[in-house]
Amino acid sequence: MQPEATVRLPEENIRELVVKFFLAHHLNQPQAESMANMLTAAQRDGSLSHGLQRLPGTLDTMAHPHFNKQAEPVAERITSVFTRVDAQNGFSCLAVERGLPNLTESAREFGVGILAIRNGFHSTALWPLVEKAASLGVAVMSMNPTHSYVVPTGGSKALLGTNPMAFAWPRPNKRPYVFDFATSAAARADIAMRKNAGQQIPVGWGVDKDGQATTDPAAVLAGAMLPFGSHKGSAISTMIELLAGPMIGGRTSRDCMQFDQGADAAPCHGELFIAFSPELISGPEAMQSAENLFSGFNEQEARLPGDRRYAIRDVSAREGIPVSTSLLNRILALIP
Amino acid sequence: MQPEATVRLPEENIRELVVKFFLAHHLNQPQAESMANMLTAAQRDGSLSHGLQRLPGTLDTMAHPHFNKQAEPVAERITSVFTRVDAQNGFSCLAVERGLPNLTESAREFGVGILAIRNGFHSTALWPLVEKAASLGVAVMSMNPTHSYVVPTGGSKALLGTNPMAFAWPRPNKRPYVFDFATSAAARADIAMRKNAGQQIPVGWGVDKDGQATTDPAAVLAGAMLPFGSHKGSAISTMIELLAGPMIGGRTSRDCMQFDQGADAAPCHGELFIAFSPELISGPEAMQSAENLFSGFNEQEARLPGDRRYAIRDVSAREGIPVSTSLLNRILALIP
Numbered sequence: 107m108q109p110e111a112t113v114r115l116p117e118e119n120i121r122e123l124v125v126k127f128f129l130a131h132h133l134n135q136p137q138a139e140s141m142a143n144m145l146t147a148a149q150r151d152g153s154l155s156h157g158l159q160r161l162p163g164t165l166d167t168m169a170h171p172h173f174n175k176q177a178e179p180v181a182e183r184i185t186s187v188f189t190r191v192d193a194q195n196g197f198s199c200l201a202v203e204r205g206l207p208n209l210t211e212s213a214r215e216f217g218v219g220i221l222a223i224r225n226g227f228h229s230t231a232l233w234p235l236v237e238k239a240a241s242l243g244v245a246v247m248s249m250n251p252t253h254s255y256v257v258p259t260g261g262s263k264a265l266l267g268t269n270p271m272a273f274a275w276p277r278p279n280k281r282p283y284v285f286d287f288a289t290s291a292a293a294r295a296d297i298a299m300r301k302n303a304g305q306q307i308p309v310g311w312g313v314d315k316d317g318q319a320t321t322d323p324a325a326v327l328a329g330a331m332l333p334f335g336s337h338k339g340s341a342i343s344t345m346i347e348l349l350a351g352p353m354i355g356g357r358t359s360r361d362c363m364q365f366d367q368g369a370d371a372a373p374c375h376g377e378l379f380i381a382f383s384p385e386l387i388s389g390p391e392a393m394q395s396a397e398n399l400f401s402g403f404n405e406q407e408a409r410l411p412g413d414r415r416y417a418i419r420d421v422s423a424r425e426g427i428p429v430s431t432s433l434l435n436r437i438l439a440l441i442p
Numbered sequence: 443m444q445p446e447a448t449v450r451l452p453e454e455n456i457r458e459l460v461v462k463f464f465l466a467h468h469l470n471q472p473q474a475e476s477m478a479n480m481l482t483a484a485q486r487d488g489s490l491s492h493g494l495q496r497l498p499g500t501l502d503t504m505a506h507p508h509f510n511k512q513a514e515p516v517a518e519r520i521t522s523v524f525t526r527v528d529a530q531n532g533f534s535c536l537a538v539e540r541g542l543p544n545l546t547e548s549a550r551e552f553g554v555g556i557l558a559i560r561n562g563f564h565s566t567a568l569w570p571l572v573e574k575a576a577s578l579g580v581a582v583m584s585m586n587p588t589h590s591y592v593v594p595t596g597g598s599k600a601l602l603g604t605n606p607m608a609f610a611w612p613r614p615n616k617r618p619y620v621f622d623f624a625t626s627a628a629a630r631a632d633i634a635m636r637k638n639a640g641q642q643i644p645v646g647w648g649v650d651k652d653g654q655a656t657t658d659p660a661a662v663l664a665g666a667m668l669p670f671g672s673h674k675g676s677a678i679s680t681m682i683e684l685l686a687g688p689m690i691g692g693r694t695s696r697d698c699m700q701f702d703q704g705a706d707a708a709p710c711h712g713e714l715f716i717a718f719s720p721e722l723i724s725g726p727e728a729m730q731s732a733e734n735l736f737s738g739f740n741e742q743e744a745r746l747p748g749d750r751r752y753a754i755r756d757v758s759a760r761e762g763i764p765v766s767t768s769l770l771n772r773i774l775a776l777i778p
Contacts, residue, residue, distance in 0.1 A: 187523050188553035188723065217524035218556045218716070222723060245689060247681070261744030265735075273681045283684070285677040317742075335671025341621040341747050342678070344735075345583070345609045348619070352731035353581060355724035360738060361731075380554070380716065387524065387558060388691035395688035395697075399601075399680075402696060406653075408597030411677050 113434065114426030120158070121146045123437065127161060130441045131168060133175045133197075140200035144230040150427045152418035155295055156231040158429055161437050163372075167197075167227050170371040181205045187212040187219045190354075198226025198377055202235050205379070206242075213244045213381035221379040222354035228252070229372040232272035233286035233415075236379075240274035240282035245384055248272045249346040250377040253366065254359040256290050257330035259340035262317025264330035267359030267373070268294060269346040276384070278393050283400065285411035289343040290331045297323045297331070350378040449770065450762030456494070457482045459773065463497060466777045467504060469511045469533075476536035480566040486763045488754035491631055492567040494765055497773055499708075503533075503563050506707040517541045523548040523555045526690075534562025534713055538571050541715070542578075549580045549717035557715040558690035564588070565708040568608035569622035569751075572715075576610035576618035581720055584608045585682040586713040589702065590695040592626050593666035595676035598653025600666035603695030603709070604630060605682040612720070614729050619736065621747035625679040626667045633659045633667070686714040 115123075121142045128138035141164070149157030167173060177196025181204050183189050189208035193201035205221040212219025232248045239246040252267030272286035292311045300307050301323035312326030313319055320326060333339035351358040356376020357365060365374055384392035403410055422428075451459075457478045464474035477500070485493030503509060513532025517540050519525050525544035529537035541557040548555025568584045575582040588603030608622035628647045636643050637659035648662030649655055656662060669675035687694040692712020693701060701710055720728035739746055758764070 185552040185722075216521040218554055220554045220718070220723075245685065258739055258742075258744045261739065261742040263742045265738040265742070265744075271678075273677070275681075275684050283680075285681075287674050287677065289674075334674050337747070338623050338625075338670050339674070341609070341623065342607075344619075345611075345621075347735055348611050348732055349581065349718065352728045352735065353718060353720040353723055355728065358731065358735050358738075360735070382556070382685065382689060384689040386521075387556075387689055392688045392691065395694065396684055399683055399688065399694050399696070402601040402694075403594060403597065406594075406597040406599045406601070408594045408601075411673070 110430040110432065112428040112430050114428050116426055117146060117150060117422070120149060120427055120429070124158070124161065127437060127441050128164075131165065133168065134178070137175070137177060137197050137200050140203055141197055141230070144199045144234055146427070147234040148231055149429065150419055150422045151415040153231060153233075153415065155293065158433055158437065160229055162440060164229055165440070166369060167229055167371040170227070170369040170374070171367070172365075172374070173227060173371070179204050181208050183208055187216050188222070189219070190222045190224065192224050193226030195225050195374065196227065197230075198223055198228045199230050199235065201226050202377065202379070206235070206239055209246075209379055209381045210239055210242045210244050213383040214386060217383055217386045219381045221381070222356075223377040223379075224355055225374060226377065227372045227374045228377065231286055232270055232377075233274070233284050233412075236272045236274035236286070237282050237284050237412075239379070239381060240276040240284065243276050243383070243385065244381040245275045246273070246379055246381040248377065248379045250350045251347050251357065251359040251362060251375050252373045253363045255294060255331050256333055256343060256359075257313055257317065258344065259333065259337040262313065265360060266333065266340070266343045266347060267362070268331065269343045269359065271342065271346060275396060276393075277397070277400070281412065281416055283410055283412060284415075287334075289333055289339050289346065291334045291339070292331065294327075294331065297326055301327060350376050354378055447767040448764040449767055450764050452762050453482060453486060453758070456485060456763055456765065460494070460497065463773060463777050464500075467501065469504065470514070473511070473513060473533050473536050476539055477533055477566070480535045480570055482763070483570040484567055485765065486755055486758045487751040489567060489569075489751060491629065494769055494773060496565055498776060500565055501776070502705060503565055503707040506563070506705040506710070507703070508701075508710070509563060509707070515540050517544050519544055523552050524558070525555070526558045526560065528560050529562030531561050531710065532563065533566075534559055534564045535566050535571065537562050538713065538715070542571070542575055545582075545715055545717045546575055546578045546580050549719040550722060553719055553722045555717050557717070558692075559713040560691055561710060562713065563708045563710045564713065567622055568606055568713075569610070569620050569748075572608045572610035572622070573618050573620045573748075575715070575717060576612040576620065579612050579719070579721065580717040581611045582609070582715055582717040584713065584715045586686045587683050587693065587695040587698060587711050588709045589699045591630060591667050592669055592679060592695075593649055593653065594680065595669065595673040598649065601696060602669065602676070602679045602683060603698070604667065605679045605695065607678065607682060611732060612729075613733070613736070617748065617752050619746055619748060620751075623670075625669055625675050625682065627670045627675070628667065630663075630667065633662055637663065686712050690714055
């Protein structure tokens with residue numbers, strides 16, 4: 107592939123561009139700003155699949171018959187450690203942002219807290235949100251169902267979602283340890299990309315519509331993707347369905363797909379955040395003991411999951427955030 | 443391999459045999475009974491690696507200079523949703539059993555609760571404990587570090603444990619959905635078995651002492667095992683280290699290994715249990731929505747993780763629990 111022409115823009119300009127895009131499409135200000143924060147963070151950190159590239163597709167999401175451009179989610183504290191936020195069929199990230207203060211407070215006061223988001227259209231990555239929570243001193247795990255593209259181990263048909271799981275751990279005077287990944291063996295976008303490039307995909311990424319293993323990306327897109335890590339990944343994905351679907355009054359991935367009604371929108375579902383306070387649970391030694399573990403990575407030069415993102419973030423801060431010129435022009439053309 | 447000669451014994455006889463074994467080795471009654479429940483459950487359900495086969499090895503564990511045969515763990519409720527139990531350097535399962543009532547109460551009253559075990563020698567599987575919690579109506583996740591046998595992705599040396607993760611979900615009028623697996627690509631016992639049989643192991647199970655991929659089981663036993671599912675499994679294993687190690691005042695797997703001091707005991711560490719009440723969080727519909735997900739498995743004849751265990755349990759109930767005659771004789775010889 108040709109290297110794409112890119113420009114580097116200051117973070118603030120990108121955020122303003124995204125806000126302008128959404129306001130032009132009549133999204134209310136709070137949602138526009140929340141989405142701008144999320145997409146800008148992803149673009150800044152080199153997580154391009156969750157960056158500005160998502161912007162054109164949000165038009166499909168906002169065109170879903172149930173999408174609510176005027177959503178104003180309000181955090182409800184149901185018990186001392188359980189907060190619920192109804193995203194009111196708007197984008198889910200605003201609902202999460204509005205629930206995070208309660209979540210971190212609960213964890214700090216009682217050791218653990220949960221935040222359940224309902225009815226949010228999910229268009230963004232989880233890691234900026236768990237990173238934010240960890241920067242407030244709590245450890246946090248997050249997960250959600252998506253659309254049913256993944257076949258459970260031993261089965262033949264799509265049932266589970268690509269169900270991401272994210273986790274962040276606070277580090278004193280350092281940026282948090284953060285991971286965020288899909289529980290499918292590969293990203294759907296990667297399979298589509300190989301199809302468009304006329305390439306095969308590795309064994310283990312998916313099956314055809316009869317449940318047979320295949321390396322043909324088109325057959326997998328018409329069939330089903332496979333979970334990462336065989337039966338273990340399938341089990342974790344099932345756990346995510348249960349905890350962040352039925353348990354919190356959210357949809358399973360199969361129900362999300364049905365709700366989509368062919369709109370090709372982002373999945374509309376629930377998201378679960380579980381936060382812990384290591385300091386309340388076992389005092390300040392917890393943080394030092396964790397640092398000893400991270401030293402074990404450094405000693406053998408094993409990269410931590412967030413390291414690449416942080417390195418790119420530093421470059422973006424110095425030199426501006428790179429955006430492909432063609433994407434930028436496409437976005438500008440979509441602002442009436 | 444020759445099929446081994448086995449006898450089938452009633453569950454009660456096996457439990458009595460295990461209690462007798464431990465009392466003969468001066469373990470106190472509560473720990474002896476707890477261990478008997480755990481090992482008998484594993485043997486009954488066909489989980490042989492965690493069944494009676496573990497019994498002879500418990501002598502090494504009980505011979506560890508810090509092992510406490512008189513441990514009498516007491517559950518301490520630190521906050522309304524956080525219970526801690528110090529296993530007092532005895533077997534961890536008794537400490538878990540003593541903490542489970544608080545854990546399930548917290549989850550039912552507030553939606554979520556955590557149970558942190560400290561200083562327990564861990565010789566048993568996690569699934570009987572999470573299954574027990576789920577049979578009381580809560581969903582529960584459990585995890586713990588072990589001994590540092592696993593190399594993190596991108597590294598070359600053992601640092602992480604084989605860190606199991608278990609999960610159970612309550613089902614109305616059905617036995618719970620339960621999984622329990624190590625986050626290493628393979629079990630250490632399986633690698634040792636292939637070595638003894640003069641066989642190679644598959645690519646992806648481990649590396650030699652220089653961090654190079656190998657299919658030689660001896661080289662992996664001297665080197666390091668690999669996590670399941672590549673970088674994603676490595677990240678989950680790291681999360682388990684953090685949450686069930688430093689966060690709860692427990693050891694990391696590397697610290698566990700150091701604490702062992704060559705005793706070849708079971709790892710002495712912490713264990714974390716996180717419980718949720720689906721009914722408090724979103725009402726009785728939660729259970730029906732989860733059953734719809736399980737129907738999606740049944741429709742395509744994809745087995746749920748616990749199905750095999752439950753099927754074997756039914757046979758054991760009808761016909762008695764199978765035990766290899768040679769193992770039985772070995773155990774009897776170890777009862778003075």
